[in-house]
Amino acid sequence: MANFRRSLAPLILVILLFSCKAKPEAEQATPQTAQYEETIPEKQEEEPTVLQSYNYNWNSGEEMPDLVIIIDDFGNSAGQLLDDFADLPSEIVFAVLPDLPHTRTAANKATQSGHEVIIHIPMEAENSSVSPGDKFIAKGMDTEEIKDILQDFYRQMPMAVAANNHMGSASTADLKTMNSTLSILKSKGLFFIDSSTTSKSAVYAAGLQQNLFTAKRDIFLDVPDSSDDTLADKINSLGKYKGRKEPVIIITHCHNREKLEALQKFIAQVQGMGLRIVSLRDAFPRALS
16 A cells, blocks of 8 residues: 555656646736737727818819819820729729820720720920920921821720820910811811810810810819829819809829829819719710710
8 A cells, every 4th residue: 555655646746746837827828818908909090181171162062063084194104003093983084195105005994994085185385395295286287297197196096085185285276276186086076175284275266166065174183293282272172163064174194103192082082072073975975975
């Protein structure tokens, strides 16, 4: 019996030692879990953006016109930035420059994503050292030469529903040039949107003479920059169009991601205030019937 007890003693000692070590480890588990749970930060409420907190002179879409938004200068780049612009609401219009490395890519991507395409026609500017492109419509150009240029541009973008001018303050101020231009666009079933780069524009007068519908840009969204303060000023300026029946035409550009993000913020804000963004077909059905 004594020998049996002596043989059990080491076994009992091992069990006691094991239980003493295990107990502290088990007791430490709960405090560690509790400490982890306590350090999870509470969800912070998002602070209002500058656009939301700005004191506008209008605050609802009632009696406010619809908006048409045109993005100029597509054709220089493709890839993710173009894809992200294409993810914007389908009512947004893509104005694509001809004769660029990604002209067709941009036009096709826009169409596949449900966006209307317009030809962003390079035109001569007054007092500018910057060329509008290798091929452009110049002031006083012969009608046949304008026809050749526009037919080439249209071949690159046969899905286009209209056109607007890239630069062009000299060309759009010349009635003869615009008569020729609008006459050729009319033969293609396209109407013209004046980017309004000069106060001396002859576009409206030429449209009357050619019996072709024309429209005019109201706001450049990204001028002088794409900051929140500029966007807020542009939104505030929409108040002066209250009661207008025709849509407000807004132009911005696709040069970089900053302009994309600014446009996204602008869209979210104006839609949140009750404004509607419409396509060219919905804005001007008589021009595209």
